[in-house]
Structure formats: C-alpha cells, structure tokens
Amino acid sequence: xxYLYMLECSNGAFYTGYTTxxxxxxxxxxxxxxxxxxxxxxxxxxIAACWQVEEALSLVLQCEHAIKKLSKHKKEKLVExxxxxxxxxxxxxxxxxxxxxxxx
Numbered sequence: 001x002x003y004l005y006m007l008e009c010s011n012g013a014f015y016t017g018y019t020t021x022x023x024x025x026x027x028x029x030x031x032x033x034x035x036x037x038x039x040x041x042x043x044x045x046x047i048a049a050c051w052q053v054e055e056a057l058s059l060v061l062q063c064e065h066a067i068k069k070l071s072k073h074k075k076e077k078l079v080e081x082x083x084x085x086x087x088x089x090x091x092x093x094x095x096x097x098x099x100x101x102x103x104x
Contacts, residue, residue: 002060004051006067006079007044014048014075015039016067018060022050048079063089 003022007015007029015038019025026047032040053060066089070078078084 002053002055002057004053004060004063004067004085005047006049006075007039008046008048008079009039009042009044011042013042014072014079015042015044016064018053018064022047049082051082051085 002018002020003025004018005016005022005025007017007026009015015029017025026044029036029039029044032043034040053063063085067075067078
C-alpha cells in the first residue's frame with residue numbers, strides 16, 4: 001500500500017509525492033531532511049490532499065507523474081475535491097483509492 005500526497009508549500013506551490021509511511025514522510029518534509037530538496041527551500045504548510053492507494057508501485061508512479069503535470073488550477077480543484085482523483089487523471093486503468101489518510 002502506498003500514499004500519494006500533495007503538500008501546500010510556503011511559496012504557494014503544491015509538492016506531489018508518494019510514500020509507504022505518510023506520517024514519517026511528512027515529518028521529513030517538515031524537518032527539512034536531506035532527502036527533501038524542494039521542501040527544504042519551501043517548507044510545507046500542510047498536507048493539502050492525500051490518497052491511500054492499494055495498487056502496484058508502477059501505477060502509483062503514473063498517478064504521481066500525472067498530478068505533477070496538472071496546472072495549478074487543476075491541482076487546486078483536486079485539493080478541493082480529492083474524491084475526483086481517478087476522474088481527474090483519466091488513467092486507462094482501474095484505481096483502488098481511499099481518500100482518507102492518517103492524521104499528521
């Protein structure tokens with residue numbers, strides 16, 4: 001199982017990533033870990049959206065890539081309505097997604 005997530009950063013941008021442990025990964029972003037190059041420069045304000053994905057890593061990576069290619073406007077819409085992830089990405093595969101993630 002993986003978590004696909006979007007962070008709202010201090011510069012107003014959205015950072016998108018995936019992990020197997022959302023709580024640990026968010027703390028790494030908040031603390032400016034060496035593994036978190038972008039968010040060291042622009043620390044996260046919050047987890048804007050998060051999805052629990054019960055699929056193979058290859059499909060999770062496709063989703064991450066598709067989100068990163070979205071315009072800021074479409075990313076904002078996705079944050080407002082996280083349940084629209086599957087429709088928004090228009091992938092040619094079924095996707096087993098749960099929109100709720102653990103509290104951080």
